[in-house]
Amino acid sequence: MKPTFLTIAFAGLFILITSCKQDAKDLAPKKPNIVFIMSDDHAYQAISAYDDKLIRTPNIDRIAKEGMLFTNASVTNSICAPSRAVILTGKHSHINGKIDNISPFDTTNVTFPQLLQKAGYQTAMFGKLHFGNNPKGFDEFKILPGQGDYYNPRFITATGDTIVTGYVTDITTDLTLDWLQNRRDAEKPFMLMYLHKAPHRSWMPAPRHYKEFTKNTYPLPATLFDDYATRETTAGPAEMNILKHMTLRYDLKITDEVLEELNIEEHLGIGGLNKFNPEQRAEWDKVYGPINEAFKKEYGNMNDSTLMVWKYQRYMQDYLGTIAAVDENVGRVLDYLDNEGLTQNTIVIYTSDQGFYLGEHGWFDKRFMYNESFKTPLLIKWPNVITPGTTEDEMVQNLDFAQTFLEVAGVTAPEDMQGKSLVPLLKGEKEKWDRDAVYYHYYEYPAEHAVKRHYGIATKEFKLIHFYYDVDVWELYDRAKDPQELNNVFNDPDYAQVVSELKDKLNGLRKKYKDSDSLSNQYIQLYKDKGLIEE
Structure with missing residues (x-):
């Protein structure tokens, strides 16, 4: 039977309507992808976008050059797991219940990844979470158990554990890029949490950075020899002084043999060296062996001041050496986004779970509300939204991240979240920002x-x-x-x-x-x- 004119007309109209619908779908704005990059204990002083006295971080700096650098970002509780709980829940520690590294995380908390996943985002997490082994709201995850190891680390996955040979910062990036290349659904927006162990204690650099960083000498902080004169009962008792509390073995990689020869007793082993395979240990010994020999010769002539300076320099060499690998690997991810045409519709955030002391007040570690641990790095780029090269001094906190990501994705935030979306600041609409103070506990x-x-x-x-x-x-x-x-x-x-x-x-x-x-x-x-x- 031959098709009638009416049949042909209806067929043509159907094709036209379908085509128009598809064109409209193609023209509809796509929800932005979200790449959240967080390191552990990365001091803002060790990012050259903030200060280039200690190290150059060109790849992390790229985020600020192409976006916004926050100079007044802070945390609500300067310690690892509680900070991460605040980020995930958008609630202060006393509300989400994760007040410290000791208490368990209440898994009845609703997290922003769960809400994004429910809204159609593909979600993934790779690297260091630091609490819980089965994070909710992720289509895929590979996370380090607890603190994790710098070398040959074990990763927890939804289907079992696996040990990967190599250096943790490189491996975390390999896992991230593998997901982006091979399991990302191109039809969905994605939210990716790319989380580094470095530069957490005990500060073990990648082999390619041993020689360069162990030869460096760094400027001393003005407050390295702080006597806590007006803070005797608060700052004075803290046990994180580089001279008194930083260990030669665990932190600064002096061997048992050398300590025994010098009649120095310490209880913590050299962090992570037991994870080396023979080839890795040999490469380590080539550089750190001479450091041990030099210390053995010099130790007898050291007083408290010279030992403090020696410890500070050794601390900085390893701490900053771990950051060099973080910066390189952030560059790998940014390059991938550029090369795959994903950059224009992706918001990228770089931050740390808190600040860190790099010798200020004589300290390492964090915890205090004093500036270096309270303040955290925050760099965000969002093409066509953030004006490149912008500096923002408004007071923002990690409490604000969850609501920011939800607004970016067009998802209504739960009423019990306590932060403020940063979107008005990202768009340059400062008149919509009314916060003049932040809270810490x-x-x-x-x-x-x-x-x-x-x-x-x-x-x-x-x-x-x-x-x-x-x-x-x-x-x-x-x-x-x-x-x-x-x-x-x-x-x-x-x-x-x-x-x-x-x-x-x-x-x-x-x-x-x-x-x-x-x-x-x-x-x-x-x-x-x-x-x-x-x-």
């Missing part, structure tokens, strides 16, 4: 490094901190006049009005975020119940 005491419990408020001009539990001490810092935070002016009559205003503002933030002395006491009782605090 640290809980893990008594514990490693002996940093006392404290909470506080920071504005661009001042920082007010209350240390509690076994002390009752207030500190105030004038951030403009005293950027190194050496002088506690809480009892200075000239600052009485500032103290009064900040206490009122602090009480307002505590009420807003639903924190209180009563809740703090509950967490203290939790420590007592676990036997971490004596009754």
Whole structure:
């Protein structure tokens, strides 16, 4: 039977409508991909977009050059696992329950990856999560157990564990690129969490960086020999002084044989060297063997000052050596996005789980609300949205990431999230940003490094901190006049009005975020119940 004119007309109309629908679909804006890059303990001082005195990080800097550099980004609780819980949940530690590295993460918390996955995003996580072995909201994950190892690391997957030979920073990137190349669904937007172990203690560089970095000498921090004169009961007792608490064996790679010859007793083994295969150990010994021999010869002539300087230099050589590999590998991922045509519709974030002390106040580690651990690096690029090369000094926190990602994806954030989306700042709409202060609370005491419990408020001009539990001490810092935070002016009559205003503002933030002395006491009782605090 021959087709009638009417049949042909309807067929033509159907094809036209279908074609128009497909064209409209192709023209519809696609949801942005999200690449979240986070390192562990990466100090902003060790990113050359912030300061190039210590190291050049050209690939991380690319994110700032093509996007935005935040100069007032901070964390809500400067310690690894709690920081990550805040990022995932968009809630302060006292709300999500992950107050420290000891307590388990409450898996009934709803995380932003779960919400993005539900909204149609393909999701993946590779690298260091640092709590829990089965993260929710991910189509695929390969994560390090706990702290993980620098060499020949074990990875946890949904189907079982696997050990991969090589250097962890390179391997984490290999896994990430493998997913992007081979299992990414091109029809879906994706959210990728690319999480580095480095530069976490015990700071083991990749072999290709041994020789270069162990020969470097770095400028000494102005506060390396801080005596904590106005902070004797708060900063003074902390156990993270480079001279007193940084170990020669675990941290600085001095061998048992040398320590025995020098009659030095230490209890921590050299972190990670037991993971080497024979070839890796031989390569290590070629460079670190002579360092041990030189130390053996020099040690007898060292006093406290010269030993402090020697330790600082060894610390920086290895710490910054691990960052060199992070920067190279960030470049690999950025290059892939460029080469595959993904850059234009992908927002890329680089940050750390908190800041870190690189000799300031004589310290390593973090935990305090003082600047170097409170402040965290944050660089974001989003083509056609962020003006390249922008610097932003508004006060933002890791608390804000979840709501930012949800808004980027067009997903409504749950009402109980406590942050603020950064999208207005990314778009240059500063008039829509109304935050003038941020809140901080640290809980893990008594514990490693002996940093006392404290909470506080920071504005661009001042920082007010209350240390509690076994002390009752207030500190105030004038951030403009005293950027190194050496002088506690809480009892200075000239600052009485500032103290009064900040206490009122602090009480307002505590009420807003639903924190209180009563809740703090509950967490203290939790420590007592676990036997971490004596009754």
